[in-house]
Amino acid sequence: MDRTAVVTGASSGIGAGVARELARRSWRVAVVGRNPERTNDVARAIGAIPFVCDFDRLGDVRALAKELNSRFDRIDAVVNNAGGIVATAERSEDHHELTLQRNLLGSVVLTEALVPKLLHTRGRVIHTSSMVSKLGRIDLDDLDFAKRRYGAGWWPYASAKLGVILYARSLAMRTGLESYPVHPGYVQSGFGSESRSGKIVLALSRWMQISVEAGAAPLVHLVDTPELGVENGTYFDGLTPDGPTHPSAADRTFITAYWQKLAELVDVPVEHHHAT
Ligand SMILES: NC(=O)c1ccc[n+]([C@@H]2O[C@H](COP(=O)([O-])OP(=O)(O)OC[C@H]3O[C@@H](n4cnc5c(N)ncnc54)[C@H](OP(=O)(O)O)[C@@H]3O)[C@@H](O)[C@H]2O)c1
Numbered sequence: 001m002d003r004t005a006v007v008t009g010a011s012s013g014i015g016a017g018v019a020r021e022l023a024r025r026s027w028r029v030a031v032v033g034r035n036p037e038r039t040n041d042v043a044r045a046i047g048a049i050p051f052v053c054d055f056d057r058l059g060d061v062r063a064l065a066k067e068l069n070s071r072f073d074r075i076d077a078v079v080n081n082a083g084g085i086v087a088t089a090e091r092s093e094d095h096h097e098l099t100l101q102r103n104l105l106g107s108v109v110l111t112e113a114l115v116p117k118l119l120h121t122r123g124r125v126i127h128t129s130s131m132v133s134k135l136g137r138i139d140l141d142d143l144d145f146a147k148r149r150y151g152a153g154w155w156p157y158a159s160a161k162l163g164v165i166l167y168a169r170s171l172a173m174r175t176g177l178e179s180y181p182v183h184p185g186y187v188q189s190g191f192g193s194e195s196r197s198g199k200i201v202l203a204l205s206r207w208m209q210i211s212v213e214a215g216a217a218p219l220v221h222l223v224d225t226p227e228l229g230v231e232n233g234t235y236f237d238g239l240t241p242d243g244p245t246h247p248s249a250a251d252r253t254f255i256t257a258y259w260q261k262l263a264e265l266v267d268v269p270v271e272h273h274h275a276t
Contacts, residue, residue, distance in 0.1 A: 002028040004075050005223060006068060006114070008055075008107065009082035011038035013189030014128065017216030018079055018223070020046050025224060030068060032082070055082050055106030058094045058266060065113030075117040077223045080107035080164075081128040085157045087195035089150040096265065097144040099156040104163045105266050111171065112268045118177050125171060126222045129164040129181040131237065133245045136162025138254075140261055152197040163258070165235055165249045170259035172233035173252070174271065180222050182236040183243055187215030 005022050009015035011033025019029045019042060029048035033039030036052045043050035049071075053064040068075065083103035090098045096105055111125055118125065136159040142148060143163075145156045168181040188209040192198025202209075218238045222228065230241045237243025248254050263270045 002026075002074075003077070004028045004030070004072050005077040005079060006030040006032060006075060006110075007079040007081060008032040008053075008110070009128070010079075011035050011042055013191065013212055014184050014187055014215045014219065015079070015081040016042045017212040018081065018219045019043075019048055021213075021216055021220045022223065023048050025220075027077075027224075028072075030072070032064065034082070055102050056092050056098060058092075058101070058105065058109055061106045061109045062113070065110050068114065069117060072117070074121050075114055076121045076123045077126065078111055078114055078118065078123070079126045079128070079219055079223060080111060081126075081219070082106065083128065083160075084191055085153045085195045085198050087153050087198070089145070089153075089156075091144075095144075097146075097156055099153060100143060100145070100160045100163065103157070103160040104167060105262070107164075108167060108262055109266050109268065115175055115177070119175065122177075124178040124180070124223060125168070126219050127164045127168040127179070127181040128219065129168075129183055129235065129245075130158075130161040131183045131243070131245075132158040133162040133165055133183075133249070134158075136160075136246050138162060138166070138248060138258065140257055143261055143265065153195055154197070162246050162249065163262075165245055166255050166258045167262060168235075169233040169249065169252075170255050170262075173255065174259070176232075178228075178232055180228070180232075180234060180236060182218050182222060183238065184215040184218055185210045185238050187212060189215070 010019040010031040023046040031043040086099045165181040172179040
């Protein structure tokens with residue numbers, strides 16, 4: 001029976017690398033991207049199935065989840081990888097700060113809708129975070145960054161990537177599904193191309209970047225290694241478990257409080273049945 005992986009942000013960069021390698025390892029892959037042309041090109045090249053979805057619209061994400069649920073009899077892995085930095089303070093049509101929506105809220109809506117299928121296969125969920133999560137600051141009364149400095153998008157980005165770790169851990173705690181957040185490394189991809197400050201940082205530090213294949217490798221490892229031998233919810237820095245991040249990522253009470261706020265923001269149930 002074909003193992004099936006849903007990979008978001010798979011139309012370029014790290015996600016495309018993950019989709020390519022999983023397809024090579026005989027996984028059936030749902031390539032989820034925003035740009036239709038890029039999404040179709042990647043899917044065609046690796047013999048995968050394309051799905052176009054803009055995470056800036058939660059209605060699109062709900063429709064995607066519905067389509068995936070009806071199209072696939074089983075889902076064994078979800079790789080929540082879509083994201084990036086947003087240059088200017090903007091709100092989505094769903095009224096959320098765009099960085100948070102693009103990097104986390106879309107993944108929350110998608111993953112929560114796929115939980116029943118994942119419980120059935122005892123599937124895994126991998127979440128692309130970042131080492132900048134260390135600099136994140138989460139204010140439970142200001143998840144949408146209305147009251148704080150936007151800082152060319154880096155503060156909301158760091159905070160959203162910290163949120164990714166908290167969400168990954170809350171998913172593990174609530175459902176028992178294996179759920180791992182990961183920093184892929186500093187990867188040469190399309191990252192930062194929508195932001196002026198991102199382009200400058202990239203131009204100055206390109207020599208430090210690793211290839212897309214090297215950035216995809218930790219995610220593929222987390223999807224495709226039968227026994228990882230670590231505590232559920234462990235944050236990986238590349239292939240290394242227990243990467244350095246913000247102390248709040250270890251605070252279970254805070255994780256639960258954060259999850260309750262997230263669930264309220266995107267209107268999903270707070271509780272799920274736990275894997276037995
Ligand atoms: N590159 C790094 O050094 C680095 C380090 C740490 C973490 N990350 C994270 O790694 C992930 C992948 O980024 P990357 O480096 O591979 O950059 P990338 O080449 O720019 O890829 C980003 C992917 O996310 C998709 N995406 C962006 N906004 C979207 C939206 N609104 N709706 C749906 N899809 C959207 C893009 O789709 P389209 O191309 O179709 O628009 C693309 O497939 C991101 O979450 C990024 O934050 C990157």
